[in-house]
Amino acid sequence: MIEIVDLHKAFGRNHVLRGANLKVEKGESMVVIGGSGSGKSVLIKHIIGTLKPDSGSILIDGVDIAKLSENELYETRKRFGMLFQMAALFDSMKVWENVAFALMRHGKLKEKDAKEIASEKLRMVGLMGVEDLMPSELSGGMKKRVGLARAIAHSPEILLYDEPTTGLDPIMADAINDLIIEMKQRLSVTSVAITHDMHSAYKIADRIAMLYEGSIIATGTPDEIKNTDNAIVRQFITGSAVGPIKIEGVTA
Amino acid sequence: MSNVLLKLIECVGRAITLFWQVFLLFTEELGRIMLLLCSAIKQLVLPPFELRNTFKQVVEIGIKSLPVVLITAVFTGMVLALQSYTGFKRFNAEVMVGTVVALSITRELGPVLTGLIVAGRAGAAMAAELGTMRVTEQIDALETLATNPVKYLVVPRFIAGTIILPSLTVIADIIGIIGGFFVTVTVLGANSSVYWRRTWDYLETSDIYNGLIKACFFGAAIAIISCYKGFYTSGGAEGVGKATTGAVVLSSMTILISDYFLSAWLFK
Ligand SMILES: Nc1ncnc2c1ncn2[C@@H]1O[C@H](COP(=O)(O)OP(=O)(O)OP(=O)(O)O)[C@@H](O)[C@H]1O
Numbered sequence A: 001m002i003e004i005v006d007l008h009k010a011f012g013r014n015h016v017l018r019g020a021n022l023k024v025e026k027g028e029s030m031v032v033i034g035g036s037g038s039g040k041s042v043l044i045k046h047i048i049g050t051l052k053p054d055s056g057s058i059l060i061d062g063v064d065i066a067k068l069s070e071n072e073l074y075e076t077r078k079r080f081g082m083l084f085q086m087a088a089l090f091d092s093m094k095v096w097e098n099v100a101f102a103l104m105r106h107g108k109l110k111e112k113d114a115k116e117i118a119s120e121k122l123r124m125v126g127l128m129g130v131e132d133l134m135p136s137e138l139s140g141g142m143k144k145r146v147g148l149a150r151a152i153a154h155s156p157e158i159l160l161y162d163e164p165t166t167g168l169d170p171i172m173a174d175a176i177n178d179l180i181i182e183m184k185q186r187l188s189v190t191s192v193a194i195t196h197d198m199h200s201a202y203k204i205a206d207r208i209a210m211l212y213e214g215s216i217i218a219t220g221t222p223d224e225i226k227n228t229d230n231a232i233v234r235q236f237i238t239g240s241a242v243g244p245i246k247i248e249g250v251t252a
Numbered sequence B: 001m002s003n004v005l006l007k008l009i010e011c012v013g014r015a016i017t018l019f020w021q022v023f024l025l026f027t028e029e030l031g032r033i034m035l036l037l038c039s040a041i042k043q044l045v046l047p048p049f050e051l052r053n054t055f056k057q058v059v060e061i062g063i064k065s066l067p068v069v070l071i072t073a074v075f076t077g078m079v080l081a082l083q084s085y086t087g088f089k090r091f092n093a094e095v096m097v098g099t100v101v102a103l104s105i106t107r108e109l110g111p112v113l114t115g116l117i118v119a120g121r122a123g124a125a126m127a128a129e130l131g132t133m134r135v136t137e138q139i140d141a142l143e144t145l146a147t148n149p150v151k152y153l154v155v156p157r158f159i160a161g162t163i164i165l166p167s168l169t170v171i172a173d174i175i176g177i178i179g180g181f182f183v184t185v186t187v188l189g190a191n192s193s194v195y196w197r198r199t200w201d202y203l204e205t206s207d208i209y210n211g212l213i214k215a216c217f218f219g220a221a222i223a224i225i226s227c228y229k230g231f232y233t234s235g236g237a238e239g240v241g242k243a244t245t246g247a248v249v250l251s252s253m254t255i256l257i258s259d260y261f262l263s264a265w266l267f268k
């Protein structure tokens, strides 16, 4: 279970998170939506502890991740898998070595076995025959999927997806949605996904939370969100330029 | 008159503030480098050990720098011989050329020039690679894969730098002395057995190993400074460029300045 309590984070004068609260139950699939630059990626990075909060706490099964010692933090991270928005593949390693990284490092698997598992995970994200390529030889959408394969390779309990379907064609995006759902159903992972794609959000979410001006302003099941009275949320999910959310610098 | 005086005081005041700010920045940076060094040393002694990565770095740094080290060493030995031969001729001391070349190379030029070359080649490469990994979130990705980036990235480079620099220096010493021999004997026509005798008679083992101690220190300094610059890069491609030049400049300065103090301490 993940619980974020009154999380504040500023970069210099840019106060990105201003008291965000969010609770994700075990086995639940939470989708976070919100405008570009609203701090979704910053929020998700706090969950895995690569960013440290200015104040507030992030509890993983009741333990505050910001208060762990270095060793405990790295132990806890073995339970996580994370897909980065820009994939963040290791560009000095082959595709399969990227995917098998955690397996070889922590699982102490032999190279041959690790490569086999990597190939299997790559097949799960719809990639075949790319094992021995370098990340620089892949398209943007392919990198994203390799990043996804790397995140799920060591069968983590908690998965964090930063825009898993952005940059994919609609059919591939739907296949990835199905994969995320399957991960949840088969391995009962707890997940937090960020997306701009409302179709994907409705499909994969048990609950949806909206981040706006540094805090979570609404949470609810996809149906509750669809029928919300909240004008901000409604404007966001219908994708309208007119409404309470103002777009700086863009005039109608 | 009092106006001029006021202006002057203001200028001095500004200069002092500026100097103070530069000093503060410098001490802050030094402190952060020391922190990285401490955590690198801590990770170095804790298992698991990154043998494979370390080996890769040794090969990488060694091979990258070797050709330039060879060329620099041979020409430095040659020019040293040439200059000291023609200079010493004025007071009939040509026989001392072998000694001068051997002492200058082993004590000073071998370690320092090798250090500067490694700073320019390998140090720049380290800062650029780690910097790119930082700005493309690969370092964050390592953390999420439960891998300490200091252990995985910094420690292997630190070990490799510390052992590769003395190794390259040994090669530079030998090649430099051979270069000096070549010029003295074949170009300037001096007696070859005199050159060798003068080399061996006055060269002490302490000259060589003190030179190598300096080289170890330079290697460690280059690695930790370049890793530091890369590790804390921000600001995209431009930031990577800044980190790279910053690494080369700071490592080179550190080599040249610490060389004086190390020499004063080691060669009493
Ligand atoms: N490491 C950092 N240093 C400084 N500022 C940062 C850093 N990371 C994020 N920010 C700032 O935090 C704000 C939120 O960024 P974030 O990446 O979380 O947005 P986002 O909601 O993920 O947007 P998008 O949907 O476009 O990915 C931005 O204003 C960004 O400039």
Ligand SMILES: [Mg+2]
Binding pocket: A040, A041, A042, A085, A162
């Ligand atoms: Mg983002």
